[in-house]
Amino acid sequence: MVEMMKEVEILLVEDNPTDAELCIRALKKSNLANKLVWVKDGAEALDFIFAQGAYSERQVANGPKVILLDLRLPKVDGMEVLRRLKSDERTRTIPVVVLTSSKEDRDVAESYMLGVNSFISKPVEFDEFARTVSELGLYWLLVNRPPVPAK
Amino acid sequence: MNKLFTAFLHQFTFQRQLRITLALGIFLLALFSSVVGSWQGTEQVRSNLLEQGKRITENLARQSALALIYASSENAAEAANATLEFPGVVSVEIHDAKQQVLLKRGNADSAKFASPVDFGSRTDNSSKQAVAVLDAESADAWRFAAPVYSQPASSPFNDVAAPELLGHVTVVVSKAALTKLTTGIFVANLTTSFSFALLFLFLIRLLSNRMTKPLYQLSVNMGRAEAGESQVRAVLSGPKDIYDMAHAFNSMMAVLEERAAEISQLNAELEQRVAARTAQLEAANNELEAFSYSVSHDLRTPLRAIDGFSHILLDGYSDKLDDEGQRLLKVVRDNTLRMGQLIDDILKFSRTGRLEINYAEIDMERMAREVFAELQPAVDSSKMQLTIEHLPPARVDSAMMRQVFVNLLSNAIKFSRISETARIEVGGSIEGDEAVYFVKDNGAGFDMQYANKLFGVFQRLHGVTEFEGTGIGLAIVKRIVNRHGGRVWAEGKVNEGATIYFALPIEEGAHG
Numbered sequence: 001m002v003e004m005m006k007e008v009e010i011l012l013v014e015d016n017p018t019d020a021e022l023c024i025r026a027l028k029k030s031n032l033a034n035k036l037v038w039v040k041d042g043a044e045a046l047d048f049i050f051a052q053g054a055y056s057e058r059q060v061a062n063g064p065k066v067i068l069l070d071l072r073l074p075k076v077d078g079m080e081v082l083r084r085l086k087s088d089e090r091t092r093t094i095p096v097v098v099l100t101s102s103k104e105d106r107d108v109a110e111s112y113m114l115g116v117n118s119f120i121s122k123p124v125e126f127d128e129f130a131r132t133v134s135e136l137g138l139y140w141l142l143v144n145r146p147p148v149p150a151k
Numbered sequence: 152m153n154k155l156f157t158a159f160l161h162q163f164t165f166q167r168q169l170r171i172t173l174a175l176g177i178f179l180l181a182l183f184s185s186v187v188g189s190w191q192g193t194e195q196v197r198s199n200l201l202e203q204g205k206r207i208t209e210n211l212a213r214q215s216a217l218a219l220i221y222a223s224s225e226n227a228a229e230a231a232n233a234t235l236e237f238p239g240v241v242s243v244e245i246h247d248a249k250q251q252v253l254l255k256r257g258n259a260d261s262a263k264f265a266s267p268v269d270f271g272s273r274t275d276n277s278s279k280q281a282v283a284v285l286d287a288e289s290a291d292a293w294r295f296a297a298p299v300y301s302q303p304a305s306s307p308f309n310d311v312a313a314p315e316l317l318g319h320v321t322v323v324v325s326k327a328a329l330t331k332l333t334t335g336i337f338v339a340n341l342t343t344s345f346s347f348a349l350l351f352l353f354l355i356r357l358l359s360n361r362m363t364k365p366l367y368q369l370s371v372n373m374g375r376a377e378a379g380e381s382q383v384r385a386v387l388s389g390p391k392d393i394y395d396m397a398h399a400f401n402s403m404m405a406v407l408e409e410r411a412a413e414i415s416q417l418n419a420e421l422e423q424r425v426a427a428r429t430a431q432l433e434a435a436n437n438e439l440e441a442f443s444y445s446v447s448h449d450l451r452t453p454l455r456a457i458d459g460f461s462h463i464l465l466d467g468y469s470d471k472l473d474d475e476g477q478r479l480l481k482v483v484r485d486n487t488l489r490m491g492q493l494i495d496d497i498l499k500f501s502r503t504g505r506l507e508i509n510y511a512e513i514d515m516e517r518m519a520r521e522v523f524a525e526l527q528p529a530v531d532s533s534k535m536q537l538t539i540e541h542l543p544p545a546r547v548d549s550a551m552m553r554q555v556f557v558n559l560l561s562n563a564i565k566f567s568r569i570s571e572t573a574r575i576e577v578g579g580s581i582e583g584d585e586a587v588y589f590v591k592d593n594g595a596g597f598d599m600q601y602a603n604k605l606f607g608v609f610q611r612l613h614g615v616t617e618f619e620g621t622g623i624g625l626a627i628v629k630r631i632v633n634r635h636g637g638r639v640w641a642e643g644k645v646n647e648g649a650t651i652y653f654a655l656p657i658e659e660g661a662h663g
Contacts (some may be wrong), residue, residue, distance in 0.1 A: 018459070086248060
């Protein structure tokens with residue numbers, strides 16, 4: 001566990017365990033779920049990202065390579081998590097992909113206003129869902145080139 | 152003429168009209184009465200003066216008898232001088248029977264008479280008495296004449312002898328006194344009349360002020376009330392009719408103010424109610440939005456789980472499921488997908504009702520062609536004939552109208568799939584104050600007795616296995632057209648095709 005915390009590639013923020021399981025399964029199929037951490041609400045996500053509370057042993061600088069963020073979350077909702085992330089200099093460069101059931105234009109617009117890097121509506125059909133998730137995992141972890149973290 | 156006079160009168164206030172009329176009348180009356188009065192007075196004075204002149208002349212005639220008998224002018228001198236003493240007497244002449252002047256006193260030249268003294272007429276005097284007559288009259292004098300007879304002796308010793316004509320006397324009296332008196336009377340009359348006239352006018356002025364002042368005040372008050380001033384009341388004063396008028400004005404104003412207060416109160420109530428309703432509507436709208444958000448988010452999540460885990464089951468446990476088991480799981484997955492589609496469609500339908508309409512001039516023909524081109528990849532074009540006639544342009548929301556064409560054309564394509572050669576026709580024309588469009592196909596058609604069900608939400612006239620779809624397409628078309636102030640209807644026959652019409656109002660400002 002401590003070992004895994006050293007390098008985290010994907011932070012999955014998802015309150016629904018079945019959705020989380022489906023997502024992790026889809027990523028596993030593409031071998032992308034090895035360095036994945038799953039948190040179940042917005043407050044825990046913020047603790048993890050800002051290395052506080054239960055995650056105080058972490059370093060903020062060792063941020064995940066990509067954050068998959070649901071919007072409807074207990075305690076602190078996804079929009080708020082996004083706002084806090086993007087308004088902090090230390091975490092602003094972490095790519096955030098909103099992965100949600102919502103198709104509302106309002107949510108899409110607001111997310112982009114807050115600086116989201118990608119917005120994806122979860123398809124209902126599993127095949128499509130699995131394909132989408134593994135594609136975005138491949139893209140952000142392998143294709144995309146992130147900025148070199150300042151040390 | 153009458154009109155001109157009326158227009159002239161309109162320039163003046165009632166008070167001025169009254170004053171002018173009265174002043175004119177009174178001055179004419181004063182003038183007339185003084186003229187008549189002085190004429191009457193002059194006549195009176197004239198007859199007095201004539202009487203006086205005659206008496207003077209008769210006296211002189213009586214006193215001249217002796218002088219004429221003795222042909223002695225000295226005898227008559229005293230009487231002639233006494234006669235000249237009377238006021239106005241200008242000259243005195245005494246003639247004998249042979250008409251020779253015995254005595255002449257005074258200056259008779261100033262009185263120019265047209266005729267000389269006519270002695271002949273006087274001699275006929277049958278009474279043989281010294282009766283004076285007005286012999287002649289000129290512009291400024293009268294001439295009196297009287298015969299002189301011998302005095303009958305009253306002595307009882309003599310027989311009564313007949314009086315004998317001895318001669319004539321003439322007396323000229325100036326009219327100066329008459330003229331002076333006449334002028335005096337006229338001036339006095341005129342002065343009195345005008346004084347009374349002035350006094351009367353002054354009284355009338357007072358009276359008319361008393362009458363017209365309240366009227367003027369009333370009209371000023373009315374002007375103020377008309378200008379929107381509130382609490383305007385007339386002062387109750389003046390004659391009874393004006394007092395009544397002011398009172399009526401005050402009652403009318405009170406009623407008007409009461410009405411205005413009622414109306415403004417009603418308005419305030421109405422506004423309050425509108426505000427309350429608006430708040431309610433807004434709350435309902437927000438609730439609806441939150442609801443559809445929940446639907447879109449929360450209903451899809453379990454569906455994904457059902458589909459996902461069915462998939463995993465099929466994938467990882469296929470060796471443990473027989474064919475029937477696998478078929479059943481496939482039914483589960485198909486229905487999950489269908490449920491997902493229904494959720495998407497009902498959200499789309501509810502969004503159509505909420506979105507704001509952005510009106511723009513749209514080339515409907517071009518839009519129909521573009522939409523068809525987009526749909527074509529899904530169609531075997533060799534089996535399809537499309538005819539798009541010239542369509543009248545419309546003022547509509549571009550995105551919504553595109554959705555209308557997408558739904559109608561995809562329906563037409565879908566239902567004409569069964570025909571050997573699908574024929575789809577799009578047309579339109581201006582009819583009255585509407586632009587009517589239609590999309591016609593030669594496909595499955597429908598029974599006209601179900602025509603009213605066609606546009607209902609999730610209403611389908613065909614089995615799911617026959618034609619795919621949730622039954623929301625025409626409901627969305629109807630909602631969009633209705634929101635543009637238009638209407639939709641359909642005609643069809645089983646296995647011969649269907650025509651869907653929609654009409655949009657074309658007059659400016661018809662769109663809500």
